[in-house]
Amino acid sequence: MAQSAGDRRRINGPEESFSPVFDDDEEDIKLKTQRSRAAGDIRPIFLQPGLISQANGSAYIETDKTKIACAVYGPRQTKTTTYSEKGRLNVEVKFTPFSCMRRRAPIRDAEDRSLAVSIHQAIVSSIRLELFPKSTIDVFITIIENDGIEGCIASASVAASTALADAGIEMLGLVSACSAAIVGDDIHLDPSEAEARASSGTVILACMPALDNVTSVWQSGHMTADMALKCMERCHERCIDIHSIVAQSLLEHRTAA
Amino acid sequence: MSSISKSEKAYIQSSLLSDPPLRADGRGLTDFRTVALESGVAPLANGSARVSIGRNAYDGGGGTEVVAAAKLEVETVGDGEGVDGGRVVCSVSCSPTAYPLLSSNALDDLQHDMTSLLHATLSHPTIRPQNLCILPGKKSWLLNLDVIIFSDAGNIFDAIFMAARAALWDTKVPRTRSVQYRAKKSDRKDATQAMDVDEATHTGSALDTRETVQVSDFELPDYWDEGEPLDGRQTWPVCLTLNLLPTSHFLDATLQEEASVPLKLLVLYSFQSDTPPLLRSMRLLGTGVSDLVQVKSLLKDGEKYARIVWTALEGKLKDEDLRRNQKARERFLNR
Numbered sequence: 157m158a159q160s161a162g163d164r165r166r167i168n169g170p171e172e173s174f175s176p177v178f179d180d181d182e183e184d185i186k187l188k189t190q191r192s193r194a195a196g197d198i199r200p201i202f203l204q205p206g207l208i209s210q211a212n213g214s215a216y217i218e219t220d221k222t223k224i225a226c227a228v229y230g231p232r233q234t235k236t237t238t239y240s241e242k243g244r245l246n247v248e249v250k251f252t253p254f255s256c257m258r259r260r261a262p263i264r265d266a267e268d269r270s271l272a273v274s275i276h277q278a279i280v281s282s283i284r285l286e287l288f289p290k291s292t293i294d295v296f297i298t299i300i301e302n303d304g305i306e307g308c309i310a311s312a313s314v315a316a317s318t319a320l321a322d323a324g325i326e327m328l329g330l331v332s333a334c335s336a337a338i339v340g341d342d343i344h345l346d347p348s349e350a351e352a353r354a355s356s357g358t359v360i361l362a363c364m365p366a367l368d369n370v371t372s373v374w375q376s377g378h379m380t381a382d383m384a385l386k387c388m389e390r391c392h393e394r395c396i397d398i399h400s401i402v403a404q405s406l407l408e409h410r411t412a413a
Numbered sequence: 414m415s416s417i418s419k420s421e422k423a424y425i426q427s428s429l430l431s432d433p434p435l436r437a438d439g440r441g442l443t444d445f446r447t448v449a450l451e452s453g454v455a456p457l458a459n460g461s462a463r464v465s466i467g468r469n470a471y472d473g474g475g476g477t478e479v480v481a482a483a484k485l486e487v488e489t490v491g492d493g494e495g496v497d498g499g500r501v502v503c504s505v506s507c508s509p510t511a512y513p514l515l516s517s518n519a520l521d522d523l524q525h526d527m528t529s530l531l532h533a534t535l536s537h538p539t540i541r542p543q544n545l546c547i548l549p550g551k552k553s554w555l556l557n558l559d560v561i562i563f564s565d566a567g568n569i570f571d572a573i574f575m576a577a578r579a580a581l582w583d584t585k586v587p588r589t590r591s592v593q594y595r596a597k598k599s600d601r602k603d604a605t606q607a608m609d610v611d612e613a614t615h616t617g618s619a620l621d622t623r624e625t626v627q628v629s630d631f632e633l634p635d636y637w638d639e640g641e642p643l644d645g646r647q648t649w650p651v652c653l654t655l656n657l658l659p660t661s662h663f664l665d666a667t668l669q670e671e672a673s674v675p676l677k678l679l680v681l682y683s684f685q686s687d688t689p690p691l692l693r694s695m696r697l698l699g700t701g702v703s704d705l706v707q708v709k710s711l712l713k714d715g716e717k718y719a720r721i722v723w724t725a726l727e728g729k730l731k732d733e734d735l736r737r738n739q740k741a742r743e744r745f746l747n748r
Binding site: 281368 | 522529537692
């Protein structure tokens with residue numbers, strides 16, 4: 157839980173901090189939101205399972221400027237004494253203080269529950285929790301660098317699913333996720349932070365391509381239902397590509413070990 | 414939220430799936446319970462509303478009970494989080510009486526989740542009202558929308574958004590007048606005698622070509638009503654929760670029904686006369702899975718149901734406007 161006061165035992169940063177303000181003119185803003193890739197392309201993905209040796213399973217994902225590490229511990233005994241017939245999935249997301257434009261003070265606002273909830277939603281239905289009574293699976297996600305919250309949620313879901321597979325936890329399928337933003341009348345897949353800010357609406361879709369299932373849909377902003385469906389279809393196509401990347405990286409990791 | 418046994422779950426599920434579908438209270442799959450709405454329940458707020466879904470008609474008990482209130486605050490732009498053009502901040506708090514079985518930590522998490530959906534939807538820059546600006550680049554209104562859940566008998570998200578929409582519909586933004594302090598030409602040498610000058614009494618000479626419209630502050634004119642309604646109050650969305658069964662879906666679930674379906678889809682629509690219906694938010698919640706074909710058909714159905722809810726709510730809100738303004742005035746005159 158987030159605490160209201162800072163930790164007295166650590167050297168706290170200044171009370172408030174301000175990100176530097178650059179005097180962007182119109183041209184610069186245009187350049188920033190301009191994509192170097194086509195509207196239907198996503199940022200290149202680097203995915204490496206098994207980076208954290210003490211965890212049961214782990215994965216590191218990098219998509220351009222988004223960098224996320226994920227560790228899975230468990231299934232292990234639930235700390236509370238209450239009996240639960242199904243296993244519990246616990247997702248925690250932390251931002252490093254230097255991950256965003258504005259410093260995120262440790263403890264106070266480095267934990268983001270809404271992100272954790274959306275990642276939980278994306279992966280929970282892929283895990284066979286009925287096989288783990290009385291136990292908990294902990295998924296810890298650290299966002300080292302953040303370039304757009306939509307991309308973060310999508311990449312973190314992919315990393316979490318990879319780490320779960322790396323931990324040898326039984327799943328129904330690998331989860332892959334992709335985000336889309338509507339900029340003007342176009343659909344831009346995997347938007348960066350500047351693009352997402354300039355957009356009128358965003359969609360994040362998580363699915364299990366092997367089973368042709370959708371596990372999570374998060375849409376915000378405004379768009380017509382047809383446009384939302386079009387976004388979801390485009391995301392779904394990319395998710396199939398992402399799925400093969402995940403499968404390949406897991407395979408390479410296994411054969412190398 | 415309530416925990417029910419496996420056999421009870423199976424019982425509810427199989428009766429919902431049977432032909433014809435059966436629900437404990439005898440409703441059809443797409444029927445709502447009675448919805449009651451009253452606006453202006455908090456006299457000190459700028460706008461407020463109270464919604465109850467499924468209240469028992471005989472003793473007024475039971476049902477989902479939600480109160481929403483909007484409060485306006487003046488904020489300096491560029492100071493802290495203030496932005497030009499104003500902003501909307503939403504919060505949801507759950508009274509412990511609504512969820513007596515939850516620990517305080519779980520309650521915190523629950524209200525945080527509800528807050529994040531409400532805030533993400535209503536404070537999106539694309540839906541921000543235009544008249545939250547007081548002085549461009551200097552001062553703006555901060556609209557705090559607080560929702561309190563007094564009891565939950567199922568279908569909480571629909572109730573929250575209904576209450577939020579009604580409270581925002583009811584919100585009046587106080588009128589402001591820009592004010593500027595300017596030395597009179599004859600008093601220029603005596604700068605201490607600054608004068609309070611309004612737009613109406615322009616004292617600059619015709620020779621003064623410097624266009625310096627530097628409005629420095631504002632005042633609240635004394636006027637008989639509380640101000641103007643929020644701009645674009647028709648755009649606030651309505652929420653519709655579709656509870657998904659393997660082959661069908663149903664609306665307005667009670668707590669037991671909610672506990673026995675694995676997956677629900679939240680769709681938020683806003684309808685305007687001049688544009689096609691806009692999807693404001695969509696969330697899939699729960700542990701089940703869906704697929705694109707199902708989501709597509711659900712969106713279509715959701716739009717249909719949401720339009721019915723929208724029309725009913727719109728009618729009720731106009732009624733409330735009438736009751737609180739015109740009829741109150743007539744009653745006052747015919748005393």
